[in-house]
Amino acid sequence: MTSTTNDAFDLRGVLLSGFLPAALFAIGEGAIIPIIPIAADSLGATLAVAGFVASLILVGELIGDVPSGVVVARIGERNAMIGAAVVSVVGLLVCTVAPNPLVLAVGVFLVGLSTAVFALARHAYMTTAIPLRIRARALSSLGGVFRFGYFVGPFLAAGVIHLTGTTQSAFWVHVVCCLGAAVVLLVIRDPATGVRGLQRPARASRPTATDAAATTAGTTRPGELEGEQFVEEESHGLFRTIRAHHRVLVRLGSGAALIGAMRAGRQVILPLWAVSVGLDDSTAALVIGIAGAVDFALFYTSGQIMDRWGRLASALPCMLGLSICYFLLAWSDHLDARVGWFVAVAMAMSLANGVGSGILMTLGADLAPSDRPAPFLGAWRFTGDLGSAAAPLVISGVTALATIAVASGVMGVLGLVGAGILLRYVPRYLPRTLR
Known part of the structure; x- marks a missing residue:
């Protein structure tokens, strides 16, 4: 990545386009994770079944780990995060209207799948957008963002449940957070490439033998962002x-x-x-x-x-x-x-x-x-x-x-x-x- 000479501007761009969507998504996750087994219980599930339903978000993430690298490498980090946020909204809407634990389980699993894609795309995006000299500190701070979300989310869920009187209404917190993250990614300029929204930088249509050799040597192929190369290697x-x-x-x-x-x-x-x-x-x-x-x-x-x-x-x-x-x-x-x-x-x-x-x-x-x-x-x-x-x-x-x-x-x-x-x-x- 070519860094600009204005570090303050770069930092502001990364905070808005990288950390803000991550924080919103983490807040939404933090709101629903402690609520999933409680929601299953309110729909008539036993403690054992409620625990199983809660496990499906992690099972979905595990299964999603396998194809997520291919998805991110093919459509780009920002597009993958936006798409994952939209799919999460679909799963969350299923959770809000679920009449029984089975339907709730389907929605939770779908949220888990999309979370895996969002997480890997977020990692690749930070790798692309942040200069190497501050990357370790930035990724460490990203871990703090996750914990901040898990801290704030349950309070928002508690407030929504108290106001509405229904446990499943807590899923709307994550819906709002996902939509907010998608809007931020659509509107804010990418500091690494200078493009906005669903646009992507120009890339080679097909890698050549020289490009492949460069990849083997640890360099980025023409037309491919560093973060996309990272996740492609990680999942390959x-x-x-x-x-x-x-x-x-x-x-x-x-x-x-x-x-x-x-x-x-x-x-x-x-x-x-x-x-x-x-x-x-x-x-x-x-x-x-x-x-x-x-x-x-x-x-x-x-x-x-x-x-x-x-x-x-x-x-x-x-x-x-x-x-x-x-x-x-x-x-x-x-x-x-x-x-x-x-x-x-x-x-x-x-x-x-x-x-x-x-x-x-x-x-x-x-x-x-x-x-x-x-x-x-x-x-x-x-x-x-x-x-x-x-x-x-x-x-x-x-x-x-x-x-x-x-x-x-x-x-x-x-x-x-x-x-x-x-x-x-x-x-x-x-x-x-x-x-």
């Missing part, structure tokens, strides 16, 4: 890359999958637990929103911990803290003060999760080959998403077979296993200065 040969790096992905990747599982499980089990202890919908969203504030406050501190004391100094407290919280939830199931314990554990879970902010992206960057990192990062992200998608299914399955308290205990055990894997394999694969 996913399973071939997994085979090539199977040792580290099976060993340390298992720990990464369990980190993803513990985090995703938290987003499902807290709303389900709120239902089980009798909290009304708006109060549950309010508690989860306050917990999100704790998580959001720690995203920068986590990076400082990793840079100063190593990756394990962040990963182990995160996993052990989440495990203890899952065990405390299970233990408090039959106590009289279950609501008080739920609130306390929700805050403690956010504290533990916040300490581990950015650990998966950091480990992936540490482990990726320096010459061609994109394929490995795609496989690494797929591994983490696999754990994230599996956790809600585990929770719903165990809840169906036993109780939600047993499901919480199972998640606690998985967290201990994950901590052990990280403790064993991080020193094996990372140099001493990064451990």
Whole structure:
């Protein structure tokens, strides 16, 4: 990318065209994620079925990871984000009118698919729009934007539910956010290319052999933006890359999958637990929103911990803290003060999760080959998403077979296993200065 001499103008353009759509989309996601199992419960689903419906947004993201790179490379980052926002709106409208848990599940799955495309397009867009000299700080700040959205979203959902009296009305928050993100992307000029809306920069109609050689050497093909090349490489040969790096992905990747599982499980089990202890919908969203504030406050501190004391100094407290919280939830199931314990554990879970902010992206960057990192990062992200998608299914399955308290205990055990894997394999694969 050719940078301009006016850095202030570039920063303003990136903030408007990159961070603002990401913030809007994250706020919408933050509004609906804690509401999905509660909405399923209000439509007559059991706790187990509600957990399954909630898992479908992550299952949709996992399945969407595979074709999203091709979509972004073919139509461009901004067009992909706009299209994903529109598809999300369709899924959300299905959720708002769903008469039963089955229809709600279809809408949730569709939102998950479009979220995968939006996330990858957003990553590629930031890669294209931001100069290399500030890219790391910008992407780190992008992680803070996600947490900001997950902090603000539940409060908006709680307010809408309180005003309307219906749980499904919370999905309108994400509808408005998606439309807002699409409008921003249509109106604001792209600082990387100078075009607006659905326009695209001129590109070669067909890459030549020289272009292909340039790609192999790690340069961008004529007519192709750097971010589009990145996601095309990242999604190309996913399973071939997994085979090539199977040792580290099976060993340390298992720990990464369990980190993803513990985090995703938290987003499902807290709303389900709120239902089980009798909290009304708006109060549950309010508690989860306050917990999100704790998580959001720690995203920068986590990076400082990793840079100063190593990756394990962040990963182990995160996993052990989440495990203890899952065990405390299970233990408090039959106590009289279950609501008080739920609130306390929700805050403690956010504290533990916040300490581990950015650990998966950091480990992936540490482990990726320096010459061609994109394929490995795609496989690494797929591994983490696999754990994230599996956790809600585990929770719903165990809840169906036993109780939600047993499901919480199972998640606690998985967290201990994950901590052990990280403790064993991080020193094996990372140099001493990064451990």
